[in-house]
Amino acid sequence: MADDKINSYAQAILAVSAAEGNGTQVEDELHRFAQLLEGEDELKTTLSDSSVPAARRQQIVEDLLDGQVTQTTVALISMLVAAGKGTDIKNIAKQVADLAAETRGKAVAEVFSVVELTDDQQSRLATALKSATGKDVEMKVIIDESVMGGLLVQIEDEVIDGTVRTRLKQLREAF
Amino acid sequence: MKKRLIIASTLTGLLLVFGMVGSAAASGESLGKCSVDEYAEKFGAAELTPENISDEESIEAIGEIFDGCIEAPSPIIPEINEVIWGGGAFVVLLALMLWKGFPAVQRIMNERSEKIASDLDEADKAKTDAQAVKSQYEAELADAKSAAAAVIEEARQQAEVLRSDLQARAETEISEMKAQAASDIEAARERAMGDLQSEVADIVVGAAERVVEANLDAEAQARLIDNYINQVGSN
Numbered sequence: 001m002a003d004d005k006i007n008s009y010a011q012a013i014l015a016v017s018a019a020e021g022n023g024t025q026v027e028d029e030l031h032r033f034a035q036l037l038e039g040e041d042e043l044k045t046t047l048s049d050s051s052v053p054a055a056r057r058q059q060i061v062e063d064l065l066d067g068q069v070t071q072t073t074v075a076l077i078s079m080l081v082a083a084g085k086g087t088d089i090k091n092i093a094k095q096v097a098d099l100a101a102e103t104r105g106k107a108v109a110e111v112f113s114v115v116e117l118t119d120d121q122q123s124r125l126a127t128a129l130k131s132a133t134g135k136d137v138e139m140k141v142i143i144d145e146s147v148m149g150g151l152l153v154q155i156e157d158e159v160i161d162g163t164v165r166t167r168l169k170q171l172r173e174a175f
Numbered sequence: 176m177k178k179r180l181i182i183a184s185t186l187t188g189l190l191l192v193f194g195m196v197g198s199a200a201a202s203g204e205s206l207g208k209c210s211v212d213e214y215a216e217k218f219g220a221a222e223l224t225p226e227n228i229s230d231e232e233s234i235e236a237i238g239e240i241f242d243g244c245i246e247a248p249s250p251i252i253p254e255i256n257e258v259i260w261g262g263g264a265f266v267v268l269l270a271l272m273l274w275k276g277f278p279a280v281q282r283i284m285n286e287r288s289e290k291i292a293s294d295l296d297e298a299d300k301a302k303t304d305a306q307a308v309k310s311q312y313e314a315e316l317a318d319a320k321s322a323a324a325a326v327i328e329e330a331r332q333q334a335e336v337l338r339s340d341l342q343a344r345a346e347t348e349i350s351e352m353k354a355q356a357a358s359d360i361e362a363a364r365e366r367a368m369g370d371l372q373s374e375v376a377d378i379v380v381g382a383a384e385r386v387v388e389a390n391l392d393a394e395a396q397a398r399l400i401d402n403y404i405n406q407v408g409s410n
Contacts, residue, residue: 128408
């Protein structure tokens with residue numbers, strides 16, 4: 001999908017969530033669903049399969065998310081799946097977060113970690129990132145077992161890697 | 176030349192004269208006539224017939240007459256008439272020879288001399304030509320030998336150049352093969368070292384991963400995150 005289409009879908013989602021008055025929550029739920037989808041290949045394939053009727057794909061989304069997230073989020077994800085954008089949910093979610101953070105004068109920091117960060121850790125990390133980059137950031141924590149330990153933060157095009165995976169990789173390359 | 180011809184002709188005439196005189200003295204006609212004349216003079220008989228020669232005395236007398244007739248002519252001094260005839264014949268013959276023979280012989284000899292001289296000239300010319308041809312052949316032979324020597328020398332030089340080229344090429348190929356072999360050996364060694372390093376790295380890193388995984392509990396994760404935050408904040 002072209003960037004302009006992703007951007008259009010992201011703006012539409014932001015407009016709907018703003019109209020419903022739960023913009024930040026929808027943005028966060030969409031982000032979490034995108035992360036869930038990246039770890040579930042079978043689900044991602046099913047939701048992206050055009051041979052599966054759109055109503056069936058929407059039903060799967062509703063069955064999966066009903067009661068777990070807001071109805072606005074369910075409706076928006078169902079709309080994306082029905083429109084055949086199952087494979088672009090991750091990019092759309094990121095674009096939604098970027099546009100929302102930009103609206104608030106902040107940058108989105110994607111934080112890859114094995115474990116969830118505590119509020120204190122997130123607060124200290126936001127302060128440290130502002131000190132390092134000069135930007136106010138909104139963190140989107142992504143649970144990724146492959147990092148093994150530590151954190152990897154990506155703010156726009158800048159990456160700050162402090163993961164055990166990368167240390168072991170450097171150790172392998174040192175031989 | 177002419178003088179010798181005249182002397183030869185004179186000697187030939189004299190031989191003819193004496194030959195004719197000798198022949199006349201030895202002929203049967205002269206012996207018979209002499210015998211008849213001597214018989215008539217000695218016995219007065221008109222004819223010498225067999226009837227007159229019947230007794231032994233007559234036979235002996237006739238024998239003596241024959242012996243006398245046989246011994247009568249001189250073998251050296253001819254009869255005068257024979258000298259005359261012989262001299263006339265000689266003169267005639269000499270005249271004929273001088274008139275017709277000598278010019279013809281002279282002409283023939285001149286022609287022969289000219290022919291011989293011509294032949295000699297031609298022989299000389301042929302000899303000169305032959306010598307020229309021989310010289311030319313010798314020069315050509317020398318040129319051919321020189322050319323052959325040049326060809327042989329050129330071939331030898333080309334062979335030497337070829338040999339040098341082949342040797343240089345062979346040496347180059349050998350050097351290249353040695354370099355290639357050394358390069359292959361080095362590449363194989365580097366591959367082996369790389370494989371070994373990779374295997375060692377796999378073993379070490381694998382062991383490290385297992386150790387890290389075994390020790391990365393919640394507390395360790397929190398400590399790693401705190402260290403990361405502190406490191407980012409200090410930059």
